Amino acid sequence: xxxxxxxxxxxxxxxxxxxxxxxxxxxxxxxxxxxxxxxxxxxxxxxxxxxxxxxxxxxxxxxxxxxxxxxxxxxxxxxxxxxxxxxxxxxxxxxxxxxxxxxxxxxxxxxxxxxxxxxxxxxxxxxxxxxxxxxxxxxxxxxxxxxxxxxxxxxxxxxxxxxxxxxxxxxxxxxxxxxxxxxxxx
Numbered sequence: 001x002x003x004x005x006x007x008x009x010x011x012x013x014x015x016x017x018x019x020x021x022x023x024x025x026x027x028x029x030x031x032x033x034x035x036x037x038x039x040x041x042x043x044x045x046x047x048x049x050x051x052x053x054x055x056x057x058x059x060x061x062x063x064x065x066x067x068x069x070x071x072x073x074x075x076x077x078x079x080x081x082x083x084x085x086x087x088x089x090x091x092x093x094x095x096x097x098x099x100x101x102x103x104x105x106x107x108x109x110x111x112x113x114x115x116x117x118x119x120x121x122x123x124x125x126x127x128x129x130x131x132x133x134x135x136x137x138x139x140x141x142x143x144x145x146x147x148x149x150x151x152x153x154x155x156x157x158x159x160x161x162x163x164x165x166x167x168x169x170x171x172x173x174x175x176x177x178x179x180x181x182x183x184x185x186x
Contacts, residue, residue: 026050029057037068042086076172080107083171087164099159106164115169123166138166 027050034044049061091099114126127134141157151158
């Protein structure tokens with residue numbers, strides 16, 4: 001059963017909601033799907049459509065999914081926020097607070113324009129501290145900075161702030177390609 005609060009008239013202003021909700025019958029048909037919605041979550045979300053018939057439930061499910069399809073985010077900062085949030089969510093889930101710090105610094109490097117993709121697929125990332133004189137070369141998770149070299153012997157890949165910046169830069173470039181691909185852009 002679904003509960004809906006009914007408005008109650010007010011003598012001196014707008015209607016207020018009553019404390020006693022009215023109960024409506026649940027729709028006899030429902031359809032639920034897992035949908036990956038870019039710009040909302042890095043994991044699939046559950047979307048449900050309900051109706052009196054299967055066709056009506058399918059229609060409301062399609063409409064619900066269509067309503068979640070958001071237009072591309074306008075600014076570079078907004079576009080960066082989604083992959084950054086996904087990375088932060090994973091790092092927090094692992095309890096890796098140092099990675100949270102490196103991701104935050106990586107986002108600052110990208111926004112400051114300190115990441116350049118080279119012709120050979122490598123990235124040049126300018127230093128956060130000495131951007132005029134120091135740059136590091138990044139390939140995958142391998143970087144020429146001291147922090148990355150300090151962790152070379154570890155079994156798991158280590159992402160310094162420069163390699164995180166290259167990953168975030170790559171995600172932005174991919175978003176721009178998807179937006180400008182034939183049939184994708186406006």
